Amino acid sequence: MTMEALLRREEVDCLDSLLEKYRGHIWRLAFRFVQDADEAQDVTQDVLLALYQQAARLRPETRLAAWLTRVTSNAALNAKRRRTTRRRYHLAAAAEPRRRGSNPDAGLVGTGLRRALAALPRGQRAAVILRLLEEKTFREIAETFGVTEGTVKVQFARGLSRLRREMAENRSETP
Template sequence: MKASASNLNQTQIDGNVIDRCKRGDVRAFRELYNAYAAAMYNICLRMTGNVSDAEDTLQEAFIQVHRNIGKLESNTSVTAWIKRIVVNHCLNNLRKKKVYFEEVEEVEVAEEPGIDEDSFTWTVSAVKSAIHGLPQGYRTVLNLYLFEEYSHREIAEMMGITESTVKTQYMRAKEKVRQIVKQQNLIR
């Protein structure tokens, strides 16, 4: 019985499939792609903000994965390696579009007084919509920190900005999400 890519466990992907990919086995690369494409597409979509850019970025990233699979060291996590390639392609896509990341020194971002967040309807769709409505720089930092679980320092290094800028962008992004959700709740 042939196992589908979704049934493969991480050890099989890390070992057997990767070894076959390194030997040029096209079916093995298809298994690798099938195992990771959906998760990596979600990263691309969150970071680029639109389907077309997400699809293009995913394709470019997997072309690089294919070209460089032979360089993957056996002690490296396949998931982390592919994710890093995907995130780097997303960031390159944003740089091409001249996304602006505001350089700031320590800036305090004050919350609005008197916001009763307990009365908000915090639905997944409301939060997704709010995140999608963020300026691209804010959205990128928020996605990298919250969803991709990179540290502020790692984000700063990847983006070529200061750690304090990353922290400020993240704080402002969170506040903007709160404001958007609040507005959505007031409209209802």
């Protein structure tokens, strides 16, 4: 019997190893959305709590990794929206410089790209992040969000196009 099946049967003994198995993946995905280590940790804790609370209700056909990706993406996007609404993002960025090494995408995702990603609509941002940074297939992304592959491909193409435009604008604005 798999750990996921045991968890659905409320076998709490396997919970620790299951949580450890997915904790890093959840944190990295959350970080890619929120771009803040502490907030990514908060999202991770929320997702792990949701897993613990809802595990017995997961249907047997539910792919746990896809469920966790969807819940993490939604939780991270909600956290980012709340932070943006309150303008804490700008205050935190100005008050506390990023620590070297706290960003797993430091070499890949520069400030301009982070800004351009943040400017994308929610669906496009999710498709671009999951496809390019998480290297998920269109099918995996579609399963995660319960939409068709075609929808994901359209969101990805539009997001990538807009991302390129944003990056070009950022380059032309930089002295």
